[in-house]
Amino acid sequence: METQQIYIDGNLLPREEAKISVFDHGLLYGDGIFEGIRSYNGRVFKLEEHIDRLYNSAKAIMLKLPWTKQEIIEAILFTLRANQLQDAYIRLIITRGIGDLGLDPRKCPCPSIIIIADKIVLYPEEFYRNGLEIVSVATRKNIPDALNPAIKSLNYLNNVLAKIESTNANAMEAIMLNLDGYVTEATGMNVFIVKTYDKDSEYKAVLITPPTWVGILKGITREMVMDLAISHNIKVKEDVITRYDLYTADECFLTGTAAEIVPVIKIDGRIISDGRPGKITQKLLKEFHNITKDEGTPIYTK
Ligand code: PMP
Numbered sequence: 001m002e003t004q005q006i007y008i009d010g011n012l013l014p015r016e017e018a019k020i021s022v023f024d025h026g027l028l029y030g031d032g033i034f035e036g037i038r039s040y041n042g043r044v045f046k047l048e049e050h051i052d053r054l055y056n057s058a059k060a061i062m063l064k065l066p067w068t069k070q071e072i073i074e075a076i077l078f079t080l081r082a083n084q085l086q087d088a089y090i091r092l093i094i095t096r097g098i099g100d101l102g103l104d105p106r107k108c109p110c111p112s113i114i115i116i117a118d119k120i121v122l123y124p125e126e127f128y129r130n131g132l133e134i135v136s137v138a139t140r141k142n143i144p145d146a147l148n149p150a151i152k153s154l155n156y157l158n159n160v161l162a163k164i165e166s167t168n169a170n171a172m173e174a175i176m177l178n179l180d181g182y183v184t185e186a187t188g189m190n191v192f193i194v195k196t197y198d199k200d201s202e203y204k205a206v207l208i209t210p211p212t213w214v215g216i217l218k219g220i221t222r223e224m225v226m227d228l229a230i231s232h233n234i235k236v237k238e239d240v241i242t243r244y245d246l247y248t249a250d251e252c253f254l255t256g257t258a259a260e261i262v263p264v265i266k267i268d269g270r271i272i273s274d275g276r277p278g279k280i281t282q283k284l285l286k287e288f289h290n291i292t293k294d295e296g297t298p299i300y301t302k
Contacts (some may be wrong), residue, residue: 002291007079007115010114010164014064018114024033025108026095030155033057036257037090039080039301040122043296044090045257047073049220054092060151061097063111072113079115080299089118089258095154123259127172128285131265131277132254134173134186136243137165141176141184144215149184152217161188165277175246175252175267178215183241184211186254189262190222193241194251194280196274205280211238223254251278261285 006018026032035050051069055079058065068076072092072225080088099107139162142149147158159176166174167188174188197204207229212218226236231263246252250273252264261284263277272278 032095032154133265133266135171136175189221189254189256193249196250206235
């Protein structure tokens with residue numbers, strides 16, 4: 001197998017040689033931003049949306065990007081071609097760059113861009129067939145006034161701590177609450193519940209997900225799932241969710257670029273509905289796969 005090629009600041013380097021400075025503020029302070037992107041069948045899915053979100057993250061942390069959106073897109077496609085990938089997971093990272101040991105970002109004149117394109121590691125099939133058992137954790141979500149979770153920053157320690165808690169509880173994922181006790185999101189995925197009014201009809205259902213102001217990342221999969229539901233006549237509401245709402249939901253699932261749509265069947269020991277992935281969850285996942293099959297920015301132009 002060919003050695004994986006990593007893109008750093010305009011150059012491709014074999015993975016063993018792909019290194020950054022110990023004085024990079026991305027390492028010293030988590031001062032940087034990133035995106036997790038996916039390609040399916042030779043097309044990069046929702047690429048412009050990811051680049052737009054990256055620019056918003058950069059704006060929020062006052063990191064001036066010296067590249068145009070198109071240049072970043074070209075760099076991603078270039079890296080995918082260099083690694084001969086069709087179905088890939090792409091990690092796009094921008095660090096504040098090299099500075100001194102102080103915090104001051106003015107000491108970092110050149111941000112760095114890193115692109116890692118790898119084969120997608122699929123979540124085990126049984127996740128989708130049987131659903132996940134998850135827990136809510138004691139670690140609260142960062143308050144938006146301190147560090148807004150809408151910024152996809154390199155500082156994920158809040159999420160890492162929640163992940164450790166769920167692992168300690170033998171659960172696959174953690175649900176984080178905000179300071180008011182409202183459900184926010186999982187450590188790297190958004191959360192949805194379904195309330196069904198007529199058990200035999202998927203159209204008598206409402207899909208609910210927390211609004212961004214509770215303190216969440218505005219997930220690109222989240223947006224897409226809401227649009228998909230609307231196009232299938234399923235009502236969608238952005239509303240606050242409590243742990244009680246999770247326990248008594250008819251269906252629950254998590255969304256994210258890597259995992260797509262994952263059913264949840266148990267939360268804090270409470271079995272959701274009959275303990276099997278719900279009908280609407282499965283329908284949305286099927287529709288999601290249909291769309292990813294042939295949408296996106298082509299990697300290889302003929
Ligand atoms: N929340 C967090 C904290 C995340 O890291 C991610 C993954 N990027 C998501 C939600 C899901 O976002 P997306 O659908 O854009 O991948």
